[in-house]
Structure formats: C-alpha cells, structure tokens
Amino acid sequence: MLLIPAIDLKDGKCVRLRQGLMEDVTVFSDNPVDTAKRWVDAGTKRLHLVDLNGAFEGKPVNGEVVKAIAQAFPDLPIQIGGGIRDEETVQAYLDAGVQYCIIGTKAVQDPQFVIDLCAKFPGHIIVGIDAKNGMVATDGWAEESTTSAIDLAQKFEKAGVSAIVYTDIARDGMMQGVNIDETVKLAESISIPVIASGGVTNMDDIKGLLEVESRGVSGTILGRSIYEGTIDLAEAQAYVDSVAS
Template identity: 40%
Template structure:
C-alpha cells in the first residue's frame, strides 16, 4: 500500500480546504518544502501535491516550489491542480515529477487525455472527483452531469497509469473515505486506483488495504495536519 501524504499549496503556504471550498481553508505554519522534508525524514516515499493556485488559474503557479521539493528530496511525486495543456505536463515531467494528474481538462476534453497519455506514457494519472456519483470539474465548482463510472468506461483504454478517486463530500471532513464507491471504481478501472478524501484514522488505512487488489494507495491530508494521525504510526502501514 502506497501512502501519499498530501501538500496543498496556496499563496506559497500549505493549506487544507474542506470539500474544496476556498472560503473554508486552514493555513499551516510550515512551508511546503519544509513539510515535504518532514515527510521524507519520516520515511515516506510518495507525495501528493495539489497546486491550488494552478487549479484557479490554469497555470503552473507553484512550479518553482515543486521543482525545489523534487530536487531536494528523493520522493515520488504526483502533482495536480489546473493542468490543462501539454506544455504544463511537459514542465512538470521536465522537473522530475513522477505522475501528472489531469482532472477537469480530461473530463471536459477526452481527446486531451488520450493525447497526453500517448505523449507521456506512464506519467498521466486521471483524477476523478465525484459528488453524489457525478463528476465535478473546475475546482469542484461545476457538476459535469457525467456519471463517474460511465466516464471511466469511455476512457478506460486511453492509457492512464493511475486513477485518483475523490468523494468531494468527504474531502477535508475526516469522515472516512467512500470505500463503497472507490471499490466500484477499482473494479471498473484498467489502472490502479488511489483512495482520496476523508481519511480520519489509521483504521481507514487498514480498511483500504483490505479492499480490492486494484487499490494501489491512499492519500492522507487533513488528519496529518490536525494531529489525528501520527506520522510515525502512518509510515509503519507502508510495509505492514
């Protein structure tokens, strides 16, 4: 089980949003680079980064911070947030990011997803963020009117190398992930799935491990920052 501690970057700071709401955010003292160093020091190997400024603007706003994290720490990093062009994907792969997450742009334009997967084999992760079974786009502000599983079936053969499934109603709430829906997604998906949204305790990690074989890992965010999950405890679950 891969465990991805999360870093969400906004205005050069680590922040956490509740249900993706930019008006409901908590800022943390530690810089994104220092936070990444802390994860590295504890023995984590993977990292999930979201550029929230990028999600709002469609530009690679925090590329310099992400480049510094990649250069300083030997971590496998996946990055998402407003990545809408082949050029942006190229910038991230050039600095050494392991996976580039495509969300809204892929859902709005399936051909973009297909082209990206062909141009960057094994580098593209598909981010599916759902609310009540339907995919949301544009920083979760719009409902796409597409059912998650229907869309997944349409793009399943495009060549994404990872799928990150988030239940928006759970994200930042620490109410436990939506394992039922995640399991359905994992059953359908041709590529490994990452659980995201609502992780509240070590029990959620243990539960994720007991699920579908196609579940590759889990993202943990707010529960770390709020002290509900201790890093020493969490890192033990990687190889346990």
C-alpha cells in the same frame, strides 16, 4: 498500499481546504519544502502536490514551489495536479523532476487531451476524478457535471493512464471517514489502479482500505488527518509495511 501525503499549495504556502472551498482554508506551513521533508522523514514513498491557485486559474501558479520540492527530493516520486491544461505544462513539470501529472477538469472537458498526453508522455499521466454522489465535479469542485465517475474512468482505462485518483468531495477535509464502497465500486469497474482520496481520518480507514487493496485500491492520499494528528504517518507507514511483508 501507498500512503501518499498531500501538500496543497495556495499562495506559496501549505494549506488544507474543506470540500474544496478556497474561502475555508487552514494554513499549516509557510514552507512547503520543510513540510515535504517531514513526510519524507516519516517514510513516505510518494508525495501528492496540488496547485490550488492553478486549479482555479487554469494554469500553474505555484510551479516554483513544486520545482523546489522535486529538486530537494530527487529520488521521491511526486504527483502534481491543479491547472494542468496543456502539454507544455506537463513537459515543464516532468523536466522539473515530477513523476506524474494529474489531469482533472480538462479530462472531463476534453477526453482527447488525456489520450494525446498518454501517447506523448507514457507512464506519467494520472486522471483525477472528483465526484459527489457518483457524478464528476470540475473547476475546483465549483461545477457538477452530468458524467458518472465510472463512465469517465472507463474512457481512460485503455488510453494508458497510470492510475485514477478518486476523491469523494462530500467527505474531503471533513474527517468523516473514507467512502470505501464508492471507491471499490470504481476500482472494480476498471483494471488500472485507483488511489483513494477524501475523508481518510484514522488507522481504521487505512486498515479498511488495506482490506480492499486486492480489489484495485492501490493507495490513499492523506491530508488533514496527518496535519491534525489523527494519523501518525510514520506509524501508519510502518504498519502498512509490516502487512506487506
């Protein structure tokens, strides 16, 4: 089980949003590279970066910060989402040292784009599915589509997508616990790994996810919980490692 700390970038700073609302923001650090080091020192095996400005503007805005983090930790796998809408952006991120690019809104609007990316950048593409009540939300969660999360995931299963990041936006940043039932339902509908996101609050959530790891839930993204201290990442990582061994 991968425990993946999230570093959400807005105006060059590390922040957290509640339910994706840009006006409901908490700034946790003015130096995202220092934040990344904090999680690396705690033993993380992957980082999750989000360009929040990019998600709303449809193009990278915090690219230099992403590059700085990737260069500071060249051996650490990094996944990045937010505003990735063309091949040039994917190439630039991979050149900067990022391992995975997460496609969200564009995947809903243009599935062929994801298929083409998987062919050009095999092993480097993840699809991020943000859903509310099982339906996909797009454009920084501002719009709710008529596409179900399961239908969308199945579209990309055979295209070569490396994983699905599944976010329950009703719980994201609300510290209400992860929606394990919906996450497992999605994971069991496809054969590629699913990374849970949204609502992970304490060790009970992590233990609950560990229990369904064999059903396709390969990791979880940790946000507000590690910033507010309801989860100690070093302790959680040690626990997960002990279970794995």
